[in-house]
Amino acid sequence: MGHVILVTGGARSGKSSHAEARVAALPGERVYIATARPEDDEMRARIAHHIARRGPGWLTLEEPFDLAGALDRTDGRGPRLVDCLTLWLANLMFADRDWSPEADLLIAALARQNSPVVLVSNEVGMGIVPENALARAFRDAQGWLNQRVAAMANEVEFVVAGLPLRLK
Amino acid sequence: MGHVILVTGGARSGKSSHAEARVAALPGERVYIATARPEDDEMRARIAHHIARRGPGWLTLEEPFDLAGALDRTDGRGPRLVDCLTLWLANLMFADRDWSPEADLLIAALARQNSPVVLVSNEVGMGIVPENALARAFRDAQGWLNQRVAAMANEVEFVVAGLPLRLK
Amino acid sequence: MGHVILVTGGARSGKSSHAEARVAALPGERVYIATARPEDDEMRARIAHHIARRGPGWLTLEEPFDLAGALDRTDGRGPRLVDCLTLWLANLMFADRDWSPEADLLIAALARQNSPVVLVSNEVGMGIVPENALARAFRDAQGWLNQRVAAMANEVEFVVAGLPLRLK
Numbered sequence: 275m276g277h278v279i280l281v282t283g284g285a286r287s288g289k290s291s292h293a294e295a296r297v298a299a300l301p302g303e304r305v306y307i308a309t310a311r312p313e314d315d316e317m318r319a320r321i322a323h324h325i326a327r328r329g330p331g332w333l334t335l336e337e338p339f340d341l342a343g344a345l346d347r348t349d350g351r352g353p354r355l356v357d358c359l360t361l362w363l364a365n366l367m368f369a370d371r372d373w374s375p376e377a378d379l380l381i382a383a384l385a386r387q388n389s390p391v392v393l394v395s396n397e398v399g400m401g402i403v404p405e406n407a408l409a410r411a412f413r414d415a416q417g418w419l420n421q422r423v424a425a426m427a428n429e430v431e432f433v434v435a436g437l438p439l440r441l442k
Numbered sequence: 443m444g445h446v447i448l449v450t451g452g453a454r455s456g457k458s459s460h461a462e463a464r465v466a467a468l469p470g471e472r473v474y475i476a477t478a479r480p481e482d483d484e485m486r487a488r489i490a491h492h493i494a495r496r497g498p499g500w501l502t503l504e505e506p507f508d509l510a511g512a513l514d515r516t517d518g519r520g521p522r523l524v525d526c527l528t529l530w531l532a533n534l535m536f537a538d539r540d541w542s543p544e545a546d547l548l549i550a551a552l553a554r555q556n557s558p559v560v561l562v563s564n565e566v567g568m569g570i571v572p573e574n575a576l577a578r579a580f581r582d583a584q585g586w587l588n589q590r591v592a593a594m595a596n597e598v599e600f601v602v603a604g605l606p607l608r609l610k
Numbered sequence: 611m612g613h614v615i616l617v618t619g620g621a622r623s624g625k626s627s628h629a630e631a632r633v634a635a636l637p638g639e640r641v642y643i644a645t646a647r648p649e650d651d652e653m654r655a656r657i658a659h660h661i662a663r664r665g666p667g668w669l670t671l672e673e674p675f676d677l678a679g680a681l682d683r684t685d686g687r688g689p690r691l692v693d694c695l696t697l698w699l700a701n702l703m704f705a706d707r708d709w710s711p712e713a714d715l716l717i718a719a720l721a722r723q724n725s726p727v728v729l730v731s732n733e734v735g736m737g738i739v740p741e742n743a744l745a746r747a748f749r750d751a752q753g754w755l756n757q758r759v760a761a762m763a764n765e766v767e768f769v770v771a772g773l774p775l776r777l778k
Contacts, residue, residue, distance in 0.1 A: 282603055284568065284735030286753020316746075397602065399452030400620065401569020401737020402577045409738045410484075417454020424603035432602050434733065434768050435618055435760035437777040441605040450771055452736065565770065567620030569737020570745045578652075585622020592771035600770050609773040 276349075276387040280427040281438070282395045282420055288436030290357055293394045294328055300390055302352025306334045307344050309362040324357070338365045339376075342383035349387050358394040359423065363415055367408075373415050377422055384426065395420050397432075444517070444555040448595040449606070450563045450588055456604030458525055461562045462496055468558055470520020474502045475512050477530040492525070506533040507544075510551035517555050526562040527591065531583055535576075541583050545590055552594065563588050565600075612685075612723040616763040617774070618731045618756055624772030626693055629730045630664055636726055638688025642670045643680050645698040660693070674701040675712075678719035685723050694730035695759065699751055703744075709751050713758055720762065731756050733768075 279296060283289035297304055306328065312318045325334070333351075337344040341362060348354055356362075366373045384391060398416050424430045430442040447464055451457035465472055474496065480486045493502070501519075505512040509530060516522055524530075534541045552559060566584050592598045598610040615632060619625035633640055642664065648654045661670070669687075673680040677698060684690055692698075702709045720727060734752050760766045766778040 280603065284733060284753065285739070286735050286750045286757070288753075288757045316743075395603075397452060397568075397736045398738050399454050399736070400565045400567070400733075402566050402572045402581055403453070404738045407484075413738055414454045417452065417456075421454070421456045421604035424605055430603060430605055432607075434777055435616065435731075435766060436757035437760055437766055439607065439768075439775065439777060441602055441607060448771065563771075565620060565736075567622050568733045568735070570734050570740045570749055571621070575652075582622045585620065585624075589622070589624045589772035592773055598771055598773055600775075607775065609770055609775060 277390040277429070278384050278387070278427045279390070279392045279429045279431070280395060280420070280423050281392060281431050281433060282397055282424075283433035284397050284400075287433045289394050289433040290324060291327065291436070292431070292433050292438055293355055293357065293392045297353045297355045297392050300353040302389065304332045304352055305348045305354045306332045307341065307348070307354055307356045308334060308336050309338055309341070309356070309358060309365065311336075311338050311361075311365065338362070339369070339371075342379040345383045345387055345391060349389050351389065353390040353392065356391060356393040358396065359419060360396040360398070360416060363419060364412070367412060367415065373419065377419055381422060381426055384423075393423060393427075395423065445558040445597070446552050446555070446595045447558070447560045447597045447599070448563060448588070448591050449560060449599050449601060450565055450592075451601035452565050452568075455601045457562055457601040458492060459495065459604070460599070460601050460606055461523055461525065461560045465521045465523045465560050468521040470557065472500045472520055473516045473522045474500045475509065475516070475522055475524045476502060476504050477506055477509070477524070477526060477533065479504075479506050479529075479533065506530070507537070507539075510547040513551045513555055513559060517557050519557065521558040521560065524559060524561040526564065527587060528564040528566070528584060531587055532580070535580060535583065541587065545587055549590060549594055552591075561591060561595075563591065613726040613765070614720050614723070614763045615726070615728045615765045615767070616731060616756070616759050617728060617767050617769060618733055618760075619769035620733050620736075623769045625730050625769040626660060627663065627772070628767070628769050628774055629691055629693065629728045633689045633691045633728050636689040638725065640668045640688055641684045641690045642668045643677065643684070643690055643692045644670060644672050645674055645677070645692070645694060645701065647672075647674050647697075647701065674698070675705070675707075678715040681719045681723055681727060685725050687725065689726040689728065692727060692729040694732065695755060696732040696734070696752060699755060700748070703748060703751065709755065713755055717758060717762055720759075729759060729763075731759065
């Protein structure tokens with residue numbers, strides 16, 4: 275199985291930069307699988323910031339839903355960076371799709387890859403319980419998704435203030 | 443003194459599962475001390491999920507307020523799992539009871555136990571400052587309570603994505 | 611260069627106590643640089659609590675904006691405790707000042723100090739995305755500021771339940 279690395283952390287914790295550095299250190303063509311959809315100015319600014327930081331030398335793919343397919347289609351080329359599981363989960367939930375079978379598909383795909391995959395995700399459960407029921411459901415789903423990916427990953431890192439803590 | 447273990451982490455971080463595994467690895471009758479009160483559908487679903495996961499072989503006790511008494515009454519039988527301090531604190535605060543002397547009673551009880559105790563708690567202070575004053579007061583109380591229990595515990599673990607980090 | 615230590619963590623995680631203990635262990639006159647402004651009762655209570663805990667033997671300076679100047683003016687006396695970067699950032703943002711050049715000035719000042727500096731900051735990015743745009747901007751700025759200070763610090767500690775985890 276290709277090496278699977280999960281990089282998790284808070285918003286603006288430096289997890290994407292760290293995940294990019296992990297991918298850049300691996301041989302082969304680097305593939306960036308973006309789950310973000312540039313639907314508002316804030317998101318467009320964030321995406322532009324990430325593209326500028328990565329620089330040239332990356333193949334970029336936009337895939338808001340079918341991560342399993344994107345991984346299968348790019349396997350064998352080189353290391354893939356999936357940034358990020360949180361937006362992927364949000365895309366599924368806003369489209370009223372059940373995230374749990376989609377997570378099964380993702381995990382099955384990760385298990386059959388030959389090239390490495392680095393996945394970025396967010397910690398969203400360390401604040402006060404949200405008053406909004408959808409936010410609570412999202413928080414639960416994100417926590418369970420992170421646990422499932424972490425359970426099958428070869429390495430898990432938790433990033434705080436740009437510095438990785440090895441969890442596994 | 444019986445061994446005291448604090449397991450803390452975010453919502454849906456896998457802390458209850460991890461705490462259950464710690465208790466299950468200890469000899470003697472396993473006692474589950476539940477602080478949750480099944481007052482709405484969301485909470486009932488969460489409790490049912492936890493009961494299903496634990497399986498048989500646990501004595502279950504519901505105790506929303508008097509944790510010191512519940513610990514004293516079950517001491518000597520085997521390891522106890524207290525799940526969780528966050529709901530206990532919420533029960534106290536919603537009943538307009540001062541949590542601080544209750545925390546003193548809990549800590550005094552922990553110090554006199556002969557059988558081990560594993561306590562689950564939440565990290566709630568790593569989001570943006572809540573706009574609601576009650577939420578801010580809760581966040582403060584939870585942080586102070588965690589510090590007090592951690593200071594006297596023999597072991598403290600911080601769970602992220604299902605993986606424990608040893609803090610003490 | 612004087613030793614620079616960043617102590618980060620959630621609200622009520624015990625980070626200020628831990629940072630004070632780090633400063634107290636260093637030789638020389640201890641200087642407390644407070645960024646809080648006692649503008650409401652909640653903040654006044656918090657400040658009084660911190661002052662009571664520190665006890666005598668500290669020189670206290672209030673500096674809501676010009677941290678670089680405060681550091682330069684107190685260099686050579688002994689270790690300084692800056693508590694905290696989160697309130698400093700909030701002061702800048704509520705005054706409509708751009709935090710990024712201010713962060714450059716702070717980092718340049720840190721790099722030229724001869725006496726040690728311990729800085730306290732908050733993790734605010736591990737909750738659900740705030741609905742409020744200003745809260746999102748604050749969360750981003752705090753995350754970036756923590757990364758920048760962490761990158762140049764000699765030591766970084768993450769405090770959970772009063773217990774420090776060494777990140778760097």
